[in-house]
Amino acid sequence: MPIVTIDDREIEVPDGTTILNAARMIGPDVSPPAMCYYSKLKVSGGKCRTCLVEVSAGSTKDPRPMPKLVASCSTPIMDGMIVKNTTSERVLDARNGVVEYLLMNHPLDCPICDQAGECHLQDLSYEHGLEKTRFEFERRTFEPVDIGEHIKLHMNRCILCYRCVNTADQITDKRVHGVLGRGDHAEISTYIENVVDNDFSGNVIDVCPVGALTDKTFRFKSRVWFTRPMDAHRNCDKCSGRAAVWLFGDEVLRVTGRKDQWGEVEDTPEGNSGFICNTCRYDKKSLADWTVEGPRYIDRHSVISQNHYELEPAEQPKSLK
């Protein structure tokens, strides 16, 4: 099996593995951030450019460096390849740029955003010390809209990662939302009044890396760190029934898929898809519907566990770790 070196750490991986996945096998400290790639989807990635890395040697056979930074999520490794992620100044500079571009038109509404605390863009901007951009012009704005009974779209927050479109293409039968317009006018939309509805359509919420697609049945606005995620399951004839239920006291505020350390909905232990159905997500809002297994371990070094937020000291939640 080919051997690849990432930030001075070597690993042997199966043929055809991408740089990003090889890095993930080594561990989070060498893994580039990925805002658009989603390993559980057949097609995704390449778009956000946060995962750019430097290839300082292409392979043992052809050890020349690659002239441009490459998207690690879409570049397969070669035997003897040497990759630099955080050890490359070029990468850090380019990534800084990408984060700035992504934040440029992004609203500064984290304090009122449902996703705050589990938003990958928020994590990324903290990691890169960019709490605001040098962009001083009026931001692009859209009105929030309902796309279907259960899903709210805040297009202002969307980073056009295409994950929700790929998800609808790949795990539902009829896609009714998509990307309309082009360039910086591009937007996620159904165009006409249309209902995103399908047994699995709710998963677009789980794949969204930011707070652009949110669950309207999330019972009341609660900062995510006031809620306790629990692993829970139920017997379901549509999906695996394995979910995370987010509790406030004994109340089920919302139900999501179980996300792994990369923020992706994890497969079941049997290797089946962990995407949950809409019944589990929207309709099972009583603790009696679920068998609770125990607290969900949140591994991401996100604000959920880091208290990046300016809160009154009294409000500071206990670490959820």
Added chain:
Amino acid sequence: MHSTKPSHSKAAVVFTPEMMAQVEHFTKQYPAGKQKSAIIPLLHIVQKKYGWVSVEAQDKVAELLQLQPIEVYEVATFYTMFHLHPVGQYVLEVCRTGPCMIVGAEDICKYLENKLGIKEGEITADGLFTWRTVECLGACGYAPMMQVGDNFHEYLTPEKMDKLIGDWRNK
């Protein structure tokens, strides 16, 4: 607000037998099952007939090609030749890109604005004209220029514009 707002047509969108013959001309030129390739050609066909492409027209294209409507919406809103809202009978599309700009494209736009009394994208009261700017049309050596329907009009001057507009008004 940037939202891509849909516009609906009042009349039903119908593909005449001649249009259907053109549809078939296109669907035949791709391998089996690849009829999606005909979206752009069909949008041209329907725009030629109705002057613009309503939601209903896009739905009709989806139906003819057995596609989900969103697949057509995504395409129609990407390409700039398709008018997604009603326009005048003549759409004057003036090239605004560098090579045209440096030889007077902006003056042509100002002239049109005055002459027609409408801003970019509007329709004249008589329903005859809309004007808008577009990017390079491949006539940079014959600038300034505009496209109207299937035709290019090049080496534009105010006199030439007067003549063209006069002719269209008298048609």
Added chain:
Amino acid sequence: MPRKLLLEHDKVEGIRHIDTYMKHGGYRSVEKALKKMTPEEVVEEVKKSGLRGRGGAGFPTGMKWSFLAKPEGVPRYLVCNADESEPGTFKDRYLMEYLPHLLIEGMITSSYALGAKVSYIYIRGEYRWIYEILETAIEEARAKGFIGKNILGSGFDFELYMQPGGGAYICGEETALLESLEGKRGNPRMKPPFPAVKGLWGCPTVVNNVETIAAVVPIVNDGGDEYAKIGIGKSTGTKLISACGNIKTPGVFELEMGLPVEEFLNSDEYCGGVAHGKRLKAVVPGGSSVPIVPAGLFYKNIKGEDRLMTYESLADGGFASGTMMGSGGFIVYDEDQCIVRNTWNFTRFYNHESCGQCSPCREGTGWMLKVLDKIEHGKGATMEDIDLLWDIQRRIEGNTICPLGDAAAWPVAAAIRHFREEFEWHVKNPQLAQTKSYGLVGETKYETASA
């Protein structure tokens, strides 16, 4: 007399029709290739010719053809890129409009070489009348037996179809073109896989520019070696240049590679010099995407040697003092022009044409446009804004999915590099910037202008 290989008969009356075209030697390459040569031999001639892609990147065509995967039982396609939308470029249009059969002949011969039984010409939607000219020509060729089953008894079956675009510069990028031809948004694909392995509908595909395909005709007729005799070094054959801007005689010219740029710009045979007796300020010689060069670096390179119309000579000096051949869209600026305004205009173009898939291009082009708008229109820009602009373009370049990001960054970088004083003038004189063109009030420097 300079040799003409493509436009030799462009002014012949009736040349659009097949009979006249054949009277002037048309379709000989089809006869020769199909009757006397194997497909591999045709590819070999193209390799020998040294022909490089005329769409902009200048990649050797023979090499590209030899990369085409040939798995059993899978169709292969040749797709002609007639999307021509790079500002300053209108050469393909001229060729198709006046010599439609030259393109069709090239398509048949090239498709034979590649083993493509079905090929497409993807033409920008705005070239509607050319679409019709080509359709008529295809029908004529079919009637003469050059298209259809068992062409000239060679056993080669071939169909040629036309596909209109819908208005999108990005669809000139070859993978965006393929997406568009599949009926999708023109979002460029990630490479690898390259079209030669997975192209149209997942099948091996070659995408070539109109002029590239047309050049295959003289190469097959006269042999690759003969073609390679014209030109200098790796720039062989003839090249179509569309010239525009502030020159006396804009138009499309065929020239032999290696012609001095000074002769091209100033001789009456070509551009006829800068119009209205004005001085030359700058040139963008290869379409809007290539770096602008000031007059002082244009005629001669930094070493003082004459600059020539070749890929290498135009690029001499790298981005510091050179530029690129690009698509052959030759745009000339006289002393009255404002480089900041032109840069703002081009940036608006790239922002408008970005597909919006990847963040540096989608957001970065919009940001550059806003900063340039502030500078150009005297809306309170500061000197830091010029540095910011530099920083934005720097972090777009090389970090995007397709080269449109680079194409948006380069013109901005080159303008700041060579004309920084114009940007500074705008910052210092916001009032004047609002109403006047720098070219008319500013102080253009002409260090070594030789005209």
